[in-house]
Amino acid sequence: MSTDQPDTVRALIADLVQAGGRLTRLARRASGDATTAATWRTLSVLQSSGPTRLGELAQASGVAQPTMTKIVAGLVERGEVERVADEADHRVSLIALTDAGDAVLNQWRARVAEALVPAFDDLTPGQIDTIRSALELIRPRIARGHQELTAPIRKVID
Amino acid sequence: MSTDQPDTVRALIADLVQAGGRLTRLARRASGDATTAATWRTLSVLQSSGPTRLGELAQASGVAQPTMTKIVAGLVERGEVERVADEADHRVSLIALTDAGDAVLNQWRARVAEALVPAFDDLTPGQIDTIRSALELIRPRIARGHQELTAPIRKVID
DNA sequence: TTGATATATATAGCCAGGCTATGTATAGTT
DNA sequence: AACTATACATAGCCTGGCTATATATATCAA
Numbered sequence: 001m002s003t004d005q006p007d008t009v010r011a012l013i014a015d016l017v018q019a020g021g022r023l024t025r026l027a028r029r030a031s032g033d034a035t036t037a038a039t040w041r042t043l044s045v046l047q048s049s050g051p052t053r054l055g056e057l058a059q060a061s062g063v064a065q066p067t068m069t070k071i072v073a074g075l076v077e078r079g080e081v082e083r084v085a086d087e088a089d090h091r092v093s094l095i096a097l098t099d100a101g102d103a104v105l106n107q108w109r110a111r112v113a114e115a116l117v118p119a120f121d122d123l124t125p126g127q128i129d130t131i132r133s134a135l136e137l138i139r140p141r142i143a144r145g146h147q148e149l150t151a152p153i154r155k156v157i158d
Numbered sequence: 159m160s161t162d163q164p165d166t167v168r169a170l171i172a173d174l175v176q177a178g179g180r181l182t183r184l185a186r187r188a189s190g191d192a193t194t195a196a197t198w199r200t201l202s203v204l205q206s207s208g209p210t211r212l213g214e215l216a217q218a219s220g221v222a223q224p225t226m227t228k229i230v231a232g233l234v235e236r237g238e239v240e241r242v243a244d245e246a247d248h249r250v251s252l253i254a255l256t257d258a259g260d261a262v263l264n265q266w267r268a269r270v271a272e273a274l275v276p277a278f279d280d281l282t283p284g285q286i287d288t289i290r291s292a293l294e295l296i297r298p299r300i301a302r303g304h305q306e307l308t309a310p311i312r313k314v315i316d
Numbered sequence: 317t318t319g320a321t322a323t324a325t326a327t328a329g330c331c332a333g334g335c336t337a338t339g340t341a342t343a344g345t346t
Numbered sequence: 347a348a349c350t351a352t353a354c355a356t357a358g359c360c361t362g363g364c365t366a367t368a369t370a371t372a373t374c375a376a
Contacts, residue, residue: 012290041176089342090341091353091354116303137288139177142181192334321372321375331363335361341352345351
């Protein structure tokens with residue numbers, strides 16, 4: 001299909017990215033919370049993946065490692081995340097979501113949803129299904145994109 | 159529908175926001191460009207809406223007015239945007255996309271799309287339609303959300 | 317027309333997130 | 347034991363983000 005309508009897919013991707021950016025901004029303002037997107041991204045990864053080493057967390061969240069060091073430092077200070085020693089590798093500690101962090105993330109999701117529901121409340125069940133289907137198509141591809149971006153050098157070497 | 163399955167819509171919104179955040183991050187890294195999301199958001203608004211006063215630009219882009227002052231200052235310095243005097247109101251100048259700014263934005267969209275196409279290239283035409291339909295449902299609601307957020311005080315007063 | 321109020325933007329000053337470059341400590345390898 | 351590789355931390359810089367506040371222009375009322 002890319003040979004048939006390459007521009008169609010590309011334009012769609014660009015539009016998706018644009019909408020994603022605006023939605024992210026909207027969510028922050030709507031939630032009425034000063035906490036930034038980076039924090040929620042990090043907590044989300046931890047919630048869905050469990051305890052993770054810092055480097056992997058940076059990769060999954062799509063930031064450089066020193067950036068993640070900063071973010072985690074803030075999260076640790078607020079007790080939303082804790083470092084668990086890795087006995088097998090003393091360079092490493094696993095970053096784990098605390099109960100408090102889990103609760104904070106869930107509350108944020110609830111707040112965001114509550115704030116945006118008025119704008120989405122008129123969707124029909126069919127439209128909701130369409131959005132959900134699209135989301136399920138996009139989500140794994142985003143994850144794949146993050147992974148591929150992190151190890152592009154290997155492809156060149158091979 | 160909100161009375162039937164309120165949690166469904168809310169959960170979907172929360173998932174959408176989460177995916178949007180990850181996609182935004184992915185796009186920045188994939189584009190290989192240091193320019194930040196805020197800049198692209200601003201240029202996008204200008205491209206779709208034409209010359210706009212700074213305050214309206216801030217509102218549409220979802221940032222506070224002083225933030226937009228900073229962003230516009232950077233764009234002006236790089237020649238991607240220009241200030242056009244408004245003869246009817248000397249407190250104001252209209253912010254207008256320059257040809258250079260238009261080109262830069264288009265190039266960015268092309269770069270992002272090109273970088274992400276490998277992850278989306280296996281979509282069937284039907285799946286592409288699903289995503290496009292979902293996008294068309296979501297986009298106007300994001301815009302509405304931004305507008306409503308900017309003037310919430312009026313509702314309280316009324 | 318002048319004084320008071322309202323509006324639009326600019327400025328100041330702070331903090332977090334983002335990066336690259338580089339340091340340090342532990343693992344692995346020969 | 348020495349060297350290389352890996353994982354993270356630190357330093358230092360820039361931008362984006364905010365609130366609080368100043369300034370300039372418009373608008374309205376007397």
